[in-house]
Amino acid sequence: xxxxxxxxxxKRDLESKVKKRLIKSINIFEGSERLFIKKDINFFSxxxxxxxxxxxxxxxxxxxxxxxxxxxxxxxxxxxxxxSINPSNSPMASYEKIRFNFDNNFxxxxxxxxxxxxxxxxxxxVNFNQRIGPDSISHDxxxxxxxxxxxxxxxxxxxxxxxQSIAAGVGxxxxxxxxxxxxxxxxxxxxxxxxxxxxxxxxxxKNVLFESINNRGTTINNYKDLLGNSGxxxxxxxxxxxxxxxxxxCSQKIIKTRVVGRSTFYCSKCQEL
DNA sequence: ACTATGCCCTGGGTGC
DNA sequence: TGCACCCAGGGCATAG
Numbered sequence: 001x002x003x004x005x006x007x008x009x010x011k012r013d014l015e016s017k018v019k020k021r022l023i024k025s026i027n028i029f030e031g032s033e034r035l036f037i038k039k040d041i042n043f044f045s046x047x048x049x050x051x052x053x054x055x056x057x058x059x060x061x062x063x064x065x066x067x068x069x070x071x072x073x074x075x076x077x078x079x080x081x082x083x084s085i086n087p088s089n090s091p092m093a094s095y096e097k098i099r100f101n102f103d104n105n106f107x108x109x110x111x112x113x114x115x116x117x118x119x120x121x122x123x124x125x126v127n128f129n130q131r132i133g134p135d136s137i138s139h140d141x142x143x144x145x146x147x148x149x150x151x152x153x154x155x156x157x158x159x160x161x162x163x164q165s166i167a168a169g170v171g172x173x174x175x176x177x178x179x180x181x182x183x184x185x186x187x188x189x190x191x192x193x194x195x196x197x198x199x200x201x202x203x204x205x206k207n208v209l210f211e212s213i214n215n216r217g218t219t220i221n222n223y224k225d226l227l228g229n230s231g232x233x234x235x236x237x238x239x240x241x242x243x244x245x246x247x248x249x250c251s252q253k254i255i256k257t258r259v260v261g262r263s264t265f266y267c268s269k270c271q272e273l
Numbered sequence: 274a275c276t277a278t279g280c281c282c283t284g285g286g287t288g289c
Numbered sequence: 290t291g292c293a294c295c296c297a298g299g300g301c302a303t304a305g
Contacts, residue, residue: 001298034281061299078299080283114282116299155276164300172298221285221297261278262298 002077003061004136004169005212006223006231010083011058013226014108017085018053018065022103025049032097035112037120047071047121048100060132060168064125072122075110080222081117084109113222136169137209143195143202150190150198157193157201158186158259170205172262173218173240178205180239185271186264187257211236239265 002010026045036044052068063083065073077083084093088107092099095111098119102108110117122128133149134140149166150157161167161175170178179186181204184197193201212218217231220241224230238248242265243256252269 003299076299079297112282113284114297116282118300152275159276162299260276263296 001079001171001173001221002081002217002223003171003174004058004209005174005215005233006217007058007061007063007077007169008137008213009217009225009231010077011056011063014063014083014085015056017106017226018056018102018108020052020054021106022052023048023050023100024103025101027099027101029092029096029098031115034115035097035110035117035119037118044119044121048073059129059135060164061171062128062132070123072125072128074120074122074128076118077112078114078116078118080113082111082222082224082228084111084226084228131165133163133165133168136167136205137213141167141202141205143199146202147195147198150193153190155190156186156259157184157188157190158262158264160190161205162260162262167205169209172264173220173237174205174208174212176240176265177208177238180266180271181208183270185273186259186266188273239267241265 026049028041048067054066054068057064061076063075067073085106085108088101088105093109093111095113096109097112098110100108134145150160153160158175158179161170161178162172176186178201182197182200184193184201212233215231215233215236216225217223218233218237219230220234239254242254245254247254247267247270250267250269252267254265255268257264
């Protein structure tokens, strides 16, 4: 499931393949109806066909293609979405939902088993940037910002970290990893964190995200890069999915519970409530 | 205003 | 071997 490091890996690999490419045509495959946030597929096609991709960026888990006509194509891969680059005459891939054919006889394809992925066209990013908080590896995501968001937050810190208006790009795996790294119990009420804990948590979030980027992301279930390869960070994961195994710091058994409907893993000894 | 819950979706795994 | 169930979780709609 692509979170920030996985989307960042895709973005870095994809950038040189799509930058300055002209979109000649688009193929839309069966079962792609849910992909389009705005149901008008004609609007989608006319906004893109004949235009170039100026550059590619990422905000949280969203991929943002800046188009030469000043519009933005925004892609979210959700749970099982993936992207690949292939010659335009390649046969349709399994679960392929949409294909963008470029002017160099290559194409960018979006595949998705579970049909949760979304694509959308924006005329500007004002609303988007208001809805999503600062990217978790940016300078704007810092202890002062985090404190401002947690001070009145009655829910658990895990719930707060999954809120994309707080920690954009953090998902279930890295929320647990960051809490473990910082020695904070994911069930702790967010507003109870003191300054020292917020400083540690902020640093830990960045640490686990940067480390995973260096390892090309974490492949637990579905994530694959542009070439269909897994990441390497799953071998470095400290708590996620390690129920009943020994904590890497204190050898206590890792506990599994559920927080806001998500599997949550922590060490009861070094992440005391 | 804030927070919690259910839903979407399908392949893979498990237990009988 | 087959079948029925359960689980994975991001973001949104809805309820409280």
